[in-house]
Amino acid sequence: MATTLLLLPVLGAGQRARAQPYPPSPVITGVQFYPATFEHDKAPGSDNWPITWADDDNQYTSWGDGGGFGGTNQVGRVSLGVARVSGPHSGYSGHNIWGGYNSDVPATFGGKSYGIISIAGILYMWVAPGSGKDNFISQTLYHSSDHARSWTSAGWSFTQAQGVVLPTFLQFGKDYAGARDEYVYIYAIRLKDASDLVVQKPGQIDLFRVPKSQLLQRNAYQFFAGLDAGGQPTWTSDLSARRPVFEDARGVGWNVSVSYNAGIGRYLLCTEHDSSPHGNLGMFDAPEPWGPWTTVGYWSNWQGYSSTFFWNFSPKWRSADGTDFVLVFTGVGAFDDWNIISGTFTVTPLLEAPGNLTASAVSAGQIDLAWTDNSTDEEGFAIARRREDNPAGPPTVTLTAYAGSNTPPTIEAAGSANSFRTGALVVNDRADTWTRVPAELADSTRLLAARDDRQSQPLSAMYTVELSGPATVYLPLDPRYGGGKLSWMDAGWSDSGLTCDSSAQAGWKIWKKEIAAAGTITLGVDEQQYDGMCYVFTAPGAGPWQQVTSVAADTTAYSDSGLEPATTYSYRVRAYRGGVTSAWCQPATATTLPAGEPRADGGGDDGGGNGDSVDAGADAGADEGAGDSGADSGPAADDGQAGGDEGGGDAATADSGNNAGDEASAGGCGCAASSPRRGLWLLLVVCGLLLAGGRRRTNGQR
Known part of the structure; x- marks a missing residue:
């Protein structure tokens, strides 16, 4: 008989309602688990079991302190092992690859892992050095190119002093298929109590991202820094500037799992609350990796499995529509094992994303949109817009004044030998060169200053430049000075999320500031002993996505007016119904006509409102x-x-x-x-x- 565990107020035996940190999910309105499908005893004494789906159609999972599949707490026992799970849920088998009972190869190092993933046929695994509170000491990334038979360290770690513990990967589909973009997303618990493996209170979870091609490079990592005014995520390369992506005042577990359910279109996060290990499962969902989070279930003594502490959705054993799933979980005592149980989500009808979005410029100030309505019961459509790069291109930069330098600074034009590029000089009175610059900034115009700026002006060195148009100004900061904002940098400066390296120092953090119009700006060095500034100038970058308006159900066109001439804008549209939204459609882009050019539709001057003309x-x-x-x-x-x-x-x-x-x-x-x-x-x-x-x-x- 199935025990129905619907999200409040229907609760199964041994359950009681808890104060939830987030409102109920508008998409997943109920969860049903089937105790008759509960299975364990395949790996007694082995716990943890984070799981991923690899390119060879097998799933790979890691365990700790046991013999793995076929072993026991004594037979084949290793501190850390990796196994392969083959076949469908109805007839699978587990086989130890690296360490454990009858494994293919012995384990070569110990520790614990709560995060493993397959990307392009390569397995990656986060490893902590020990058990208990030693799990918090450090988090090192390993990778395997032979399906877990051998592992190589990335050579760097997150440390306990940084407050980063037991990271895990966001799971997508087979071998990372269906990922939302080219980044890998990683969640980690914010350490609050290092005394033991306890629930961390108040609970905070952080989100990292890194280009999947640079997963092994520490300086490529970016950290969630909150949402901007348009509700879009911002990122920083400064770990100390990160902001939590998930919070629960009742606490979060010392580990977490997150996976994307493509059938439902939701990200699912599982962690503990209140105390550990007591089956206190919190299950949450969101439309994006950064939220907004809502509550699927918030249980105490979940299913009566009172000593469980870690839950992972199998990325392979799931129905195409996402409603049927298998949960892999572990615990202590009777649940110190490989445990699985089947379940079903009850979901509200999904909304289909609009299709065939087109954007057509009809004047210097108006772009017309049209799309296909693929839903049948939406309440309306939300329309978002962002401004793309300035079509006029990078500005001309002229140095008009400077102070504080014995060696005159120069403006190095884009594409010249000392523009911002690999091999160019870092300063104009030293031999140091740039050994890596971001592709986004390569060969851009830059101000090349001297290292001796302090010798004649002990308090500041100021540069005044004239810009021919809007610009984004970038400032790489030498890591030896801490990487934080300098005292003269106002609130307009923000972390670009980019870094660069020089022959003298790696890991320069790059700040940026948007300059909205042509004119003169002053750039200054702070009063501390900092010298050798480099400023890089580009065309304005794409702005944030901002919601323009909402239109009624069944609407399939909109005219956006009041825009700037000769400017490129991108648009996207999604359907909504209450708190449920479809995915955004694929963006469409158009450039408004130059000022004074006749309307493309033969009409007169732009009017107000929805693209209507008024005379x-x-x-x-x-x-x-x-x-x-x-x-x-x-x-x-x-x-x-x-x-x-x-x-x-x-x-x-x-x-x-x-x-x-x-x-x-x-x-x-x-x-x-x-x-x-x-x-x-x-x-x-x-x-x-x-x-x-x-x-x-x-x-x-x-």
Whole structure:
């Protein structure tokens, strides 16, 4: 018999409601576990079991302090082992590869792992050095190119002093298929209590990301730094500046698992709360790796399995629609083993993302959007926009003044020998060179200063430059000075998330500041002993995604007006219903026309609102004279009918001559029939019709 564990208020035996840190999930409204499917005793004495799905269609998992599959707490016991799980849930087998009972090869080092992943056929595994509180000492990344038979260290670690403990990987599909982008995402517990393996209170979980091609390079890691005004994540390369991506005042476990359920379109996070190990399972979901989080279930003594502490969804054993799943879990005592149980999610109907989004520039200030509505029960669509790179290109940079340097600084143009590129000088009075620069900034214009700036100005060295247009200014900071903001850097400076290396020092942190318009700016060195500044200048980067508006259900078009001329914008659209949203559709991009260029649709000047044009003089005359001209190609080509009734019906063409005059007269406008006045009136009507021809009306609104 199945025990139904629906998210509050229906709870199974041994359950009790807890105060939840996040509101209920709008997508997963219930969870059902099937005790008859509970299985263990395949690896008694071995615990942990984080799991990933590899390129060879097998799953790989690690265990600690036991013999693994077929072993016991004494037979084949190793501190750390890795096994292969082959086959479907209905008929799988476990086989020890590295360490454990009857393994292919012996384990070559000890420790514990709570995070393993397969990417492009390579296995990666986070390893802590010991058991108990020794798990907190350090976290080292290992990799294997032979499906777990041998492992190599990356050669660096996160440490207990940094507050990073027991990281785990965000799981996607087979061999990382279906990943949201080119990054690998990593979650780690924020250490609060190092006394033992206890729930960390108040609970905080951090999020890291790193390009998957640079997973082994510590200086490529970025850390979640909160959301911007548009609700988009910001990232920093400064570990001390990170902000938690998940919080629970009742605590989080000393480990965590996170996986993406593609069928449901949600990220699922499992961890403990209150105390460990007592089956206190918190299960949460979100539409993105950074949230916003909602609660799927918040249990005490989950399923009556009162000594469990770590839960992972099998990335392979899951139905295509994501509702049926297998949970792999572990604990102490009776649950010090490989344990699995099947379950089912109850979900609200999913929303399909809009499709076929197009963006078309119609004027210097307007872009029209159109898309396909793929949902049947949405409440509306949210539209987001961001400004892309400045189409005018990088600005011209001119040095107008400087102070504090015995060696004059210079501006090195983009593409020159000493622009910001590998092999270029770091400063102009030393032989040090750049050995690595970010691809995003390579060959950019830079200010090349001297190392001796302090000799004539002990407090500051100031550089005044004139920019020909908007720019992003980057400032690499020598790691020997701590990498933090200098005292003169105002709030406009932010961590770019980029780093570079020189022949003298690796790991320069790069700050950036957006300059909105042409003009003169002053860049200064702080009052501390810092010298050898380098400033890099590029065209403005893409801005953050910002929601422009929401439109009603069944709407498939929108006109975005009030934009800047000759500027590139990207758009994306998603459906919503209550707290449920579809994925964003694929972005579409368009560039507004240059200022003064005629509208692409033949219309007049841009108006306000939803792309509608307004000209009180001409439109009023046209409506009074003869209604709609028939020249409008907008969605409501007959919206001038009311005006036409006043003047004489819908004039399909701007007819000149007696017929037009007769039609106007028959409309009963009350004008005298004398020839001069009638001729003047007719001239006004014809002019009004000609002017109205390009006017665009939508749903009767002008």
